[in-house]
Amino acid sequence: MKTAFRDVKDDIRRRIVQGVWGAGDLLPSEVALAEEFQCARATVNRAMRELAEEGLVERKRKAGTRVLASPVRQARFHIPIVRNEIESGGAIYRYALVSREVIPTPDWLRARLGLEQGGQVLHLTCMHYADSSPYQFEDRWINLAALPQAAEADFTTVGPNEWLIAEVPYSDAEISFSAMTAEAEVAQHLGCGVGDPLFLAERSTWFEERAITHVRLAFHRGYRMTTRY
CATH class of the missing domain: 3.40.1410.10 (Chorismate lyase-like)
Known part of the structure; x- marks a missing residue:
């Protein structure tokens, strides 16, 4: 059964809320999470993007993804055609x-x-x-x-x-x-x-x-x- 990005997103959010990953913790890489969830890396990437947009994590290119100390609501800019x-x-x-x-x-x-x-x-x-x-x-x-x-x-x-x-x-x-x-x-x-x-x-x-x-x-x-x- 193919894993949907929403399932990955919900599971990562649950771990953050329950304290499995605390404030400031570095999350596993997208490659590692893709192996864990048995899904494509693009599926994990989309889940991470939405969690970042919701203000739960912070993503930095080449530095990975960390849990934010204080969740914030971030602006979501629509890039129009x-x-x-x-x-x-x-x-x-x-x-x-x-x-x-x-x-x-x-x-x-x-x-x-x-x-x-x-x-x-x-x-x-x-x-x-x-x-x-x-x-x-x-x-x-x-x-x-x-x-x-x-x-x-x-x-x-x-x-x-x-x-x-x-x-x-x-x-x-x-x-x-x-x-x-x-x-x-x-x-x-x-x-x-x-x-x-x-x-x-x-x-x-x-x-x-x-x-x-x-x-x-x-x-x-x-x-x-x-x-x-």
Whole structure:
């Protein structure tokens, strides 16, 4: 009988509540738990992610998962597919690939994602429109060591985010939000002035310790993000 992630999650939660694993304790690795529960590592990973979202454990890449001293409620950010976001607002979605090139991994990106020297990335810039109005400028890098098939993928009709979601899951993500001032290229594509303030979202994702992608998303003036927790 196949073990469901909910069974794994419930059992781990029970052990934490009963004190089998106390505050600050390091939980067994995903590989060890997968062997114990006789399930796939991805099943354990999903259970751990949900326990982290509920504030029972804290997960750190390369450092493992520990029981939190004081359970907290953590925000759960929904990462939308921009097509769905635009169409749910009643607008017509349009996508355009602006540029595409395979390049040696820049030093700043290698340091950020923990990549080895000598690798290559696929660098894409794309535009997303709502009713023909500029909505989002996407500046994305895909690690070809992890996803070599991306080098041959057709991104002229489907954006890289939709392609990545269909191609590979992610186990870890880092997301940051900030204000930015529009540089010349971004201003040209978003139809704003150079130096105008814009909303910026940056996201890096990994799957089982392998870096997948890093993206910078600049939104049109007046964009507002809403999330639930």
